[in-house]
Amino acid sequence: GIEIKSLLARTGAVTLDPGFANTASCSSAITYIDGEAGILRYRGYPIEQLAEQSNFLEVCYLLIYGQLPTAAQYAEFTGKISRHTLLHEDLKRFFDGFPRDAHPMPVLASAVSALSTFYQASLNPFDEPNVDLSTVRLLAKLPTLAAYAYKKSIGQPFLYPDNALGLVENFLRMTFGLPAEQYEPDPDVARALDLLFLLHADHEQNCSTSTVRMVGSAQANLFASVSAGINALFGPLHGGANAAVLDMLEEINTTGVDVAQFVRKVKGQHDGVRLMGFGHRVYRHYDPRATIVKRTADALIARLAPDDPLLGIAKDLEETALSDDYFIERRLYPNVDFYTGLIYRAMGFPTDFFTVLFAIGRLPGWIAHYREMINDPATKIGRPRQVYTGATVRDFTPLGER
Numbered sequence: 001g002i003e004i005k006s007l008l009a010r011t012g013a014v015t016l017d018p019g020f021a022n023t024a025s026c027s028s029a030i031t032y033i034d035g036e037a038g039i040l041r042y043r044g045y046p047i048e049q050l051a052e053q054s055n056f057l058e059v060c061y062l063l064i065y066g067q068l069p070t071a072a073q074y075a076e077f078t079g080k081i082s083r084h085t086l087l088h089e090d091l092k093r094f095f096d097g098f099p100r101d102a103h104p105m106p107v108l109a110s111a112v113s114a115l116s117t118f119y120q121a122s123l124n125p126f127d128e129p130n131v132d133l134s135t136v137r138l139l140a141k142l143p144t145l146a147a148y149a150y151k152k153s154i155g156q157p158f159l160y161p162d163n164a165l166g167l168v169e170n171f172l173r174m175t176f177g178l179p180a181e182q183y184e185p186d187p188d189v190a191r192a193l194d195l196l197f198l199l200h201a202d203h204e205q206n207c208s209t210s211t212v213r214m215v216g217s218a219q220a221n222l223f224a225s226v227s228a229g230i231n232a233l234f235g236p237l238h239g240g241a242n243a244a245v246l247d248m249l250e251e252i253n254t255t256g257v258d259v260a261q262f263v264r265k266v267k268g269q270h271d272g273v274r275l276m277g278f279g280h281r282v283y284r285h286y287d288p289r290a291t292i293v294k295r296t297a298d299a300l301i302a303r304l305a306p307d308d309p310l311l312g313i314a315k316d317l318e319e320t321a322l323s324d325d326y327f328i329e330r331r332l333y334p335n336v337d338f339y340t341g342l343i344y345r346a347m348g349f350p351t352d353f354f355t356v357l358f359a360i361g362r363l364p365g366w367i368a369h370y371r372e373m374i375n376d377p378a379t380k381i382g383r384p385r386q387v388y389t390g391a392t393v394r395d396f397t398p399l400g401e402r
């Protein structure tokens with residue numbers, strides 16, 4: 001490897017790999033994916049075992065610190081997070097500056113960026129105690145910021161966090177509660193949301209995580225780097241896909257188009273129509289997260305929204321696609337987001353908010369990668385090369401002569 005590297009440096013040779021489909025940007029010990037076999041592991045633990053036996057905050061600890069916490073470590077970690085959920089009062093006023101119908105993703109990214117101004121701007125961003133404190137602050141405050149972005153969009157007052165509640169229960173209360181009313185989070189909803197956060201917690205070098213690492217490689221602080229990650233996640237080919245699936249199901253429902261006909265249209269690629277929530281760059285097999293999400297969707301929607309026609313449409317679509325040669329040949333299977341939108345909808349979240357939920361879930365992965373990157377002696381500032389295709393040298397003509 002080293003010989004090739006120095007040869008490349010001497011000759012100035014570069015590789016061109018659009019979308020980095022075959023180029024590793026770093027080595028990492030956080031998440032393992034075998035896309036051919038449909039395997040996903042966080043720090044070596046199979047996603048199925050974590051989904052069954054762990055919870056989101058324990059997985060946050062695992063991803064960030066590399067080991068499952070002891071009982072004492074878990075208590076200290078969760079205790080610290082619950083003490084940092086409050087926002088500075090001045091930061092609360094920040095939300096007043098946005099239009100009422102602002103999409104909550106850019107609001108969230110801006111608010112996270114603004115956290116630098118409260119906590120970090122003049123400190124060494126890579127200083128360990130500093131990174132530790134920023135880690136806790138982000139994990140604690142992102143649900144509060146997300147809930148306030150929602151409250152702002154519906155014109156309701158903000159609720160202070162209640163530190164006696166768990167992270168997910170607190171988030172549900174700040175999102176759906178009202179100041180004058182007692183809010184009891186539904187335990188099934190809280191458990192399901194915790195599970196969905198856990199399933200989104202990391203997915204190695206996806207677009208937003210690579211962005212966090214790239215921005216952080218310039219020694220930008222954790223808040224600035226995560227804010228950049230949130231903006232990357234906003235894109236419909238990435239985190240925005242969960243909302244796009246729901247739009248697709250709703251369109252099928254309202255237009256009354258037959259599912260088989262819709263799949264035929266997708267196959268014909270008319271108007272570039274795709275089966276949203278299907279296909280993945282890495283998985284050429286059923287996404288292991290999708291299997292778990294589907295079970296949760298079945299159980300929760302049967303209880304919360306038994307009359308929702310969209311679940312039936314989704315299942316029809318899946319069955320039709322999975323037995324169709326087009327999808328079989330291209331090895332296109334449902335990805336994690338094929339069923340998540342249906343669950344979020346049954347929980348009462350508006351479609352615009354789905355990607356915000358993805359961001360809360362993905363946060364520990366972003367943090368873990370940032371920390372791994374700053375502690376890796378091989379890290380260099382991210383600075384890809386290019387293959388120049390522009391004009392060769394030209395002589396300048398003054399404006400009056402053009």
Ligand code: ACO
Nearest residue numbers: 237238239241266274275276277278279280281330335337
């Ligand atoms: N519906 C119909 N056809 C598809 C789909 C789909 N969802 N996905 C891929 N294909 C077809 C392509 O047209 C292509 O066919 P061809 O070989 O005849 O040209 C073939 O399958 C390979 O597809 P690519 O676009 O080359 O695959 P790539 O790895 O670049 O894209 C992606 C992966 C972006 C996820 C793609 O499958 C897609 O657009 N899916 C729908 C959007 C989606 O669900 N995104 C969420 C991803 S998961 C996440 O971020 C949480």
